[in-house]
Amino acid sequence: VNHGLRGSDSLKDASLVRRLGKKFALPVEVTRVDVSKLAAENGESIELAARNVRHQFFAQCASLHRCPRVLLAHHVDDQAETVLFNLLRGSSGLKGMEFQSSYQVGQKKLQFFRPLLETTRAEINDYVAQRKINYREDHSNSQAVATRNRLRNEVIPLLEDIMGRDIKLPIVKAAVTSKSKTLALQEILESYQLEDPQGRLFIPKLIKLSPALQQMALHDYLKKNNVSEISSELIKRCLNLLENPDISKTNLPEGRYFRRKEKRLFVD
Amino acid sequence: VNHGLRGSDSLKDASLVRRLGKKFALPVEVTRVDVSKLAAENGESIELAARNVRHQFFAQCASLHRCPRVLLAHHVDDQAETVLFNLLRGSSGLKGMEFQSSYQVGQKKLQFFRPLLETTRAEINDYVAQRKINYREDHSNSQAVATRNRLRNEVIPLLEDIMGRDIKLPIVKAAVTSKSKTLALQEILESYQLEDPQGRLFIPKLIKLSPALQQMALHDYLKKNNVSEISSELIKRCLNLLENPDISKTNLPEGRYFRRKEKRLFVD
Numbered sequence: 179v180n181h182g183l184r185g186s187d188s189l190k191d192a193s194l195v196r197r198l199g200k201k202f203a204l205p206v207e208v209t210r211v212d213v214s215k216l217a218a219e220n221g222e223s224i225e226l227a228a229r230n231v232r233h234q235f236f237a238q239c240a241s242l243h244r245c246p247r248v249l250l251a252h253h254v255d256d257q258a259e260t261v262l263f264n265l266l267r268g269s270s271g272l273k274g275m276e277f278q279s280s281y282q283v284g285q286k287k288l289q290f291f292r293p294l295l296e297t298t299r300a301e302i303n304d305y306v307a308q309r310k311i312n313y314r315e316d317h318s319n320s321q322a323v324a325t326r327n328r329l330r331n332e333v334i335p336l337l338e339d340i341m342g343r344d345i346k347l348p349i350v351k352a353a354v355t356s357k358s359k360t361l362a363l364q365e366i367l368e369s370y371q372l373e374d375p376q377g378r379l380f381i382p383k384l385i386k387l388s389p390a391l392q393q394m395a396l397h398d399y400l401k402k403n404n405v406s407e408i409s410s411e412l413i414k415r416c417l418n419l420l421e422n423p424d425i426s427k428t429n430l431p432e433g434r435y436f437r438r439k440e441k442r443l444f445v446d
Numbered sequence: 447v448n449h450g451l452r453g454s455d456s457l458k459d460a461s462l463v464r465r466l467g468k469k470f471a472l473p474v475e476v477t478r479v480d481v482s483k484l485a486a487e488n489g490e491s492i493e494l495a496a497r498n499v500r501h502q503f504f505a506q507c508a509s510l511h512r513c514p515r516v517l518l519a520h521h522v523d524d525q526a527e528t529v530l531f532n533l534l535r536g537s538s539g540l541k542g543m544e545f546q547s548s549y550q551v552g553q554k555k556l557q558f559f560r561p562l563l564e565t566t567r568a569e570i571n572d573y574v575a576q577r578k579i580n581y582r583e584d585h586s587n588s589q590a591v592a593t594r595n596r597l598r599n600e601v602i603p604l605l606e607d608i609m610g611r612d613i614k615l616p617i618v619k620a621a622v623t624s625k626s627k628t629l630a631l632q633e634i635l636e637s638y639q640l641e642d643p644q645g646r647l648f649i650p651k652l653i654k655l656s657p658a659l660q661q662m663a664l665h666d667y668l669k670k671n672n673v674s675e676i677s678s679e680l681i682k683r684c685l686n687l688l689e690n691p692d693i694s695k696t697n698l699p700e701g702r703y704f705r706r707k708e709k710r711l712f713v714d
Contacts, residue, residue, distance in 0.1 A: 356627075394630055
C-alpha cells in the first residue's frame with residue numbers, strides 16, 4: 179500500500195517490491211491511497227486511516243488470491259515499543275502484539291501472523307547484510323506516527339544508555355510472562371464455569387473465590403459485555419453487590435447498570 | 447541516618463528533624479555514618495551500604511523504643527521509578543515496592559510500611575504548602591543513585607512530554623494489576639497442593655495442569671528452592687522431564703540438578 183505520505187520515495191519502494199516479486203516469481207499487488215486526504219475526510223488520525231486502508235487492501239488481495247493469511251514483519255524492537263506504549267497509556271499491564279491475531283474486514287476474516295516477533299532488528303540487519311539482500315528503509319517510520327517514533331528514537335536509546343545494556347528483550351520477556359499469567363488465569367476462571375446458561379454470573383460460585391480471583395472474574399465479565407473504562411474502582415463497586423444485600427444495582431458507563439437478581443449478577 | 451554524603455546540608459536536615467521532634471514531643475534518634483568509606487571497605491555499592499546502615503540503625507531504634515514497625519515515605523513517583531527500573535533490568539514483570547514488607551536484621555524482624563505509596567508527590571507538596579509545614583529537600587536524591595535519578599530526572603519527564611500526560615499513575619496501576627494476578631495464581635497453585643510431604647513436586651498432580659500453570663508452578667518451585675537465574679528456557683528444560691521418560695535429570699545453575707524419581711520432581 180502506497181500511502182501517498184512520502185512522495186517519490188514511495189514510488190521507489192513499490193518498484194523494489196515489484197522487482198522482488200518478479201525475481202521470486204510471486205504475484206505482487208500494489209495500490210495507492212491518499213491517506214492524509216482520507217484521514218481529514220473521515221476525521222480520523224492518519225495512523226488509524228492508514229491501518230484501515232491496509233486492512234481493506236489485505237482483504238481484497240486475500241479474496242483475489244484465495245489466501246486468508248497475512249504475514250507481518252514486526253520484530254522485537256517494534257514489540258518493545260508497543261509494550262512500552264501500552265504500559266504508558268494505561269492499558270493495565272504489559273500488552274504487546276500477538277504472534278497470531280485475526281481481524282474482521284467486512285465479511286472477511288483475516289489472520290495475521292508475526293513470525294519475526296522474537297527476532298531483533300539487529301539479527302534481521304545481519305541476515306540481510308550477509309546475504310546481500312536488497313532492501314529499502316521505510317522513512318515514514320520517522321514522520322507519520324510521532325509518539326511511537328519518539329519512543330523508538332529518543333526513549334529507548336536513553337533507557338539503554340542509562341541501564342548500560344539492551345532493554346528491549348527484558349521488556350518483551352516481561353510481556354510474555356504477563357501474557358502467560360493472564361492466559362493461565364483465564365483458563366482457570368473458565369474451568370470454574372461461573373456463568374449460568376443465560377450468561378449471568380452465578381453468585382454461589384463467585385462467592386467461593388478469593389478476592390483477587392473475584393476481581394479477575396468481574397473484569398473479564400465486564401469486558402466480555404463491552405463495558406468501557408473498567409477501573410479498579412468500578413470493579414470494587416460491582417463486587418460490593420456480592421457482600422451488601424441492601425444494594426441491588428450500580429451504575430456502569432454509558433447509562434448501563436450492573437445488577438443483582440435471584441443469585442445472579444449481570445449487565446443490564 | 448546522616449549518611450555523610452552531603453556535607454553541611456545533612457547537618458541542617460538533622461537539626462530540622464530534632465526541632466520537629468521537640469515540637470510534636472516525639473523522641474528523635476540520629477546517627478552519623480561515613481557511608482562512602484564503609485562502601486569502599488566492604489566493596490559494596492554506596493546504595494547497598496547506605497541501605498544496610500539504615501536497616502541496622504532502624505533495628506537498634508526498634509529495640510530501644512520497643513517499636514518494631516518502621517514507616518517509610520515512598521510515594522507514587524518513587525513507585526513508578528521502581529516499577530520502570532525493575533521492568534528494564536529484566537525482573538520479569540511489573541514489580542514495585544510493597545505497602546508492607548518485612549526485613550530480617552540479625553535476630554530482629556522489622557516491619558516496613560509505606561502508607562504514602564498511593565499518594566503522588568504533587569499531593570504531598572499541596573498538603574505541605576497548605577499547612578505551611580517546614581521541610582527540607584533531600585539533595586542526595588540527585589547524586590547518590592545515578593540510575594534511579596536519571597529515570598526520575600530524564601526519562602519520566604521525557605515520557606510525559608511524549609504522551610502528553612502523567613505516566614506515573616498508569617505504571618503504578620499496571621503494577622497493582624500484575625501483582626493481583628500473581629497473587630491469585632499463587633493462591634490457586636497452593637490450593638492444588640502440588641508438593642508431597644518432603645517438598646517435592648508430585649507428577650500426577652502437576653501433569654493435570656495446563657502448560658501455562660505448569661510453567662508457573664515450576665517457576666515458583668525453583669524460586670522457593672533458591673535457584674538463581676530462572677529463565678523460560680530453564681523452565682522448559684525442567685518440564686521436559688514431565689513428558690520425556692528417557693530423561694531423569696537436567697542441569698541447574700551452580701552445579702545443582704533438577705531430577706525425576708518415583709513420580710516426583712525435585713532440586714538436588
